[in-house]
Amino acid sequence: MGVTAADSYDRTAAARVLAGLAHAGLFASDLTGSDAAPVGDRTRIAYTATPMTAEPGSHLTYSQRRYLERFMRPCPPRMLTSATHRVVWTDSAGVPNTGHFGPGALGPVVPIAVRETTLALWRDLAANAVLADAVARLDPGDRAVLAATTTDQEPLEIFRIGVEAAGRALAQHALLAHQTPYATPAAFARGMRDCGIFSLVATRWFWELQASTYRRGMIHVAFATLPNGTVRYAAESLDTLRAMKDATIAEARAVMRKATGAEGLTVEQAVARYHDELDLISKQYALMDEDTQPRCLAQMTNVVGGERFSVLPVVVRKYVETFVRVLEVVELTERTADPVEDATPTDALTDADDGRFHVPDMNCRHCQTTIRGLLESMGVDVVEVNLTTKRVVAEFRSARNRQRAFEAIRDSGYTVVSGPTV
Structure with missing residues (x-):
């Protein structure tokens, strides 16, 4: 009988593989000692901002309320902060983008600069020949662990997604900027880094929660400001995040037990069927031991080259300093909103x-x-x-x-x- 994906599933080993690859320098600019990635010349970006429309008697939109009711138990509606505007633009790579901003004063520059920062770091990552060589020399056992344990499987793609996740965390928490003492986008980004907020997201949230709430322009935590001017998550936010994560893990494990028990599916068949159809099972939850809590691979600490090392601080440091540089070169102009597309479809496709x-x-x-x-x-x-x-x-x-x-x-x-x- 051959080795299955479940046999190779190992979050500790996957974290070790990624840490080993990143230790010498994740980005090309790391090898030269630069704090930020190259961001290029001044970039002019036109955007459209449209107010978000809440349901009558609520501060949430229909999509936000529906997602809360279906997937965020036991989070109460009052804990959610909604964006005030949806913003649409085309980035410097020519790719259409959407994001959100408000209700504070930081404005649309945060989601737009986040996207430009992500692009700059993707280029910097791709330019790292030392990393590319290390990836090419990975042994089959390490590749099997990544394939069985991670969603994106290929090391460079895993790092790319990690960079983008850091950007989402920054842009999404900017919806709470009015709860902090940070008055500018640069100060806010550095404050989030120094207060450990990126680490809190990696520890307390789960992947689908970050991606789905980000897409809907909402965030489900609140900040408390300490006497020394730093911020942290409010106690209720921490308790609710833990309850939400526990509920999601329990649900995923229950579906896996039913699939592999009553339905007689293999682990691979169960993951494929329910991860795609119900979005309840993921390897992160369903294949873990019952007494294990999921941890972000980038946050796990490994001993590499005789020193303790984890990937997350490297990405956060580089992301924040590159974001600050991007703020200096991005120039925004607001344009009039376009009519809603595809409002009256016909039967013919013409192009x-x-x-x-x-x-x-x-x-x-x-x-x-x-x-x-x-x-x-x-x-x-x-x-x-x-x-x-x-x-x-x-x-x-x-x-x-x-x-x-x-x-x-x-x-x-x-x-x-x-x-x-x-």
């Missing part, structure tokens, strides 16, 4: 570009699988789902078929930007 669109908040292989699965479940042939460019290419039967597919994607919490590839 090859009708099958091309972007999903700006698609940010990992889980998202990629979700988008592909939604489309294929509706009989749509999928040609491409590209995480780097956020582009999807599909073959729709009619404009109505495309419109229904777009609605299904939006119902899953994603944004659809239709039109030609940029």
Whole structure:
């Protein structure tokens, strides 16, 4: 009998592999001793800001309320802070993006600068020849551990997703800037780093919670300011995060027990079926021992080269200082909102570009699988789902078929930007 994915699942070993790869320097600029990645010349970006519309008698939108009720038990509605505006722009790489800002004074520059920071660090990561060589020399056992344990599997893609997750944490917590003493985006970013907020996200949140609440423009924690001017999560926030995480783990394990018991599925079959269909099972929860709590791989400490090392502080340090540099070169202009697309579909598709669109908040292989699965479940042939460019290419039967597919994607919490590839 061959070795299965479940046999190779090992979070401690996966963290060791990633730490070993990153220890010499995760980014090319690390090898030269630079605190920030190269960010280039002045970048001019035009954006559209649209007010968020809450339901009557509530401070939440319909999408936020629905997600809270379905997936965030036992978090009470009063704990959620909603963005005041949704912002849309095209980044310096030509990729459409969406984000949120408010209710504080930091404004749209935070989500936009976060995206430019992510792009700069992705370039810096790709330019690291030492890292690329180390990845190429990974032995088959280490690759099997990453394939069985992580969602994105390939080391460079794991690091890319980690960089993007750091950006999400920064942009999402900016919705709470009015609860902090930090008056500027640069001060806020450095404050989040110095107060350990990135580490709190890695410890207390779970992956789907961060991605889904980010896409919906809300955050479910509150800050408390200490006498020394630093901030921390309020005690109720910590208690609620723990309860939410425990509930999610228990639900995933219950589904796994049912799938591998009453339904007679193998572990691999159970993960494939329920991770895609119900979004309840993930390797992070379902394959862990019953007495184990999930920990972020980047936060685990390993001994590498005779010293204690973890990946998360490296990413956070580089992200924050690069973000501060980006703030100095990004120039924003606001433009008038465009009409709502696809409001009145017809039966005819008139152009090859009708099958091309972007999903700006698609940010990992889980998202990629979700988008592909939604489309294929509706009989749509999928040609491409590209995480780097956020582009999807599909073959729709009619404009109505495309419109229904777009609605299904939006119902899953994603944004659809239709039109030609940029």
